[in-house]
Amino acid sequence: MKENVFGVRYLRCAALLLTGLFSTMASGQTLKKVAQFDLPGPPGKRFDYLTIDADDHYLISAHLAAGQTYVIDLATNKVVATIADTPGAEGVEYVPELKKFYTSNAGDNTIGVVDLKLMKVVKKLPTEKKPDGSTYAAPFHKLYVSDERGKAEAIVDVTKDTIVKTLHFDSETGMPQYDPVARKVYVNLQDQNIFAIIDPATDEVVGRYPVGRCKGNHGMALDPEHHRAFLSCEGNNLMTVFDLDKNQPIAFLPMAEDPDVIRFDPGLNRIYAACYSGAISVFHQDDPNHYRKLEDFPVQHAIHSFAVDPSTHRLYAPEQEEDHKPVARMLVYDAVTQP
Secondary structure (H helix, E strand, O other), rough: OOOHHHHHHHHHHHHHHHHHHHHHOOOOOOOEEEEEEOOOOOOOOOOOOOEEEEOOOOOEEHHHOOOEEEEEEOOOOOEEEOOOOOOEEEEEEEHHHEEEEEEEOOOOEEEEEEEOOOEEEEEEEEEEEEEEEEEEEHHHHHEEEEEEOEEEEEEEOOOOOEEEEEEEOOEEEEEEEEEOOEEEEEEOOOOEEEEEEEEEEOOEEEEEEEEOOOEEEEEEEEEHHHHHHEEOOOOOOOOEEEEEEOOOEEEEEEOOOOEEEEEEEEOOOEEEEOOOOEEEEEEEEEEEEEEEEEEEEOOOOOOOOOOOOOOOEEEEEEEEEEOOEEEEEEEEEOOOOOO
């Protein structure tokens, strides 16, 4: 009998050791750094949003506190242009059919129009206070820019590069996103924990819905195929899954502290959230109704923005400090999946 007890205990201990071993092996395996390269700088200055020009294989990165924006060749990881006159650039959005991108310039409260052929700013549109995140509704040829401090959404006709309407809210506006399936624009009303819906055909607000336990819903990413939105909740460090059919939250998962930009990679069914405290929180979509956290992947403090290339599953994150020393560089990560 004692031998059986000891045998059972031995097996239990062995199982626990193996579990710990597998956990250790799995930890830190969602991403693997494969490259890094310096940016023009100056070092130690805050970055913000990035986007990918899939046509030209460019990465466009806003260097907010440096007042400039970089165009980077993804094939060579070389900076091919530094766009000046984008003071306090926060949001950046690419419009493929016009070979232009737009910057949200918090430094002078303008939307900058950048011609990718000329690699320079060709026009500026005055807007409300602190333009931030932006999204492009291609079928409507309209750009939607959240004027965060102005509590507004500026709507730009990109064929004329004019602001055709500004929607005002009683809340600061977080990240907007265009849903190509529902043909709607969504915007976070982060002071009120509300998810608002805009019809781009009329540019009227057609719905406002609470986001449940999510506090300070600033960042947003979409899974249009499965009618889901992923919200980054700055106020209480949650990743919230929002059902776009029922207009209600269906899941809340903890993330690292101070989350900001959130992205979805549909090819891997992964959600990433960059957290200012020094981590990228990684989640997996098992199916549209079930989600699980994979890990808080450690990165340097102050990394709060990134872009995901859906064709390669690579993640690009600008870094402004390394062990509290100022830098200006781009980190490149490959996604790692378990066999």
